Amino acid sequence: MKAEHSGSAKYLYLSPLTSWTGVTLAGSFFLLDPPVPSPSGAQTVGSFSALYRVTPSD
């Protein structure tokens, strides 16, 4: 999965994708990715960029 912004890959801990939220249910992983940082600095609290459901491959 790929977010809608780009930047340095050197310091991964600075990636906004470190602040995902996830839960498991009925064998699946539900992943809520954080909002994409806005260039204007607009408030993004409470929003998100994507919700994924991932099921095991086996």
Added chain:
Amino acid sequence: MFAIDKNLPAKAGGPSAVVRIAHVVPHSPGYTLGPVVMTFPALAWGGSAPTWVYGGGDLWLYEWDNPGGIDLMRISATSGAVLQRVRVPKIWHPILAYNDEGLWIAASGQTSSPEALYLVAPGGTHASAVFHFAAEGFAKWVVASADDVWVNAQPRQVSDVGVVWMLRGPEAKPVWHVPESASLVQVFETLGGSGLVGDAADGLWAAPPTAYDEQQVVRIDPMSGALSIEAA
């Protein structure tokens, strides 16, 4: 819910912070704050900040540098009442997890703390060391569910390869252990001690970034320790 107030004068000088329990009320502003239940230094360099987890209907709150005594507090998640204070070993940057066996607590970094995983049984009055980390090690992450616990044990030398353990029951009997993979190292380095979620039924999952704007989803089989990359 609880609130942490900052920038209050400390007895020994410097900023301090306090923890107060917030109670919901029908009138504005919608809550009231109870008495101070914990005080701790608010110096950023001290690495001091309460750690908490919900479990068994209660909030468990721990602060290692609490001037009033090193303690673990059990607070009712419904009434906000402080139900219990438990003295546990001084654990720097602890990880907390809860399951049917009780509260699990371990240090999460290189530290002078005792190198053990502790368990406080429900209703218990003390913490028992039930699993000892090899090579003066510490926990990278801990996940607990039902009567199982998964812990990524890291030797003090961070260049050494860590080991993922599945432990079971109140005595933390080992079920399996496997060397950690490079993907798991990535999980810890980017997400820290709270990077994995899951249980014995659904598996253990994480979504570490692999680039600034990319991430992968990894899963650990809870019964074997086998790691798979499920999405990228």
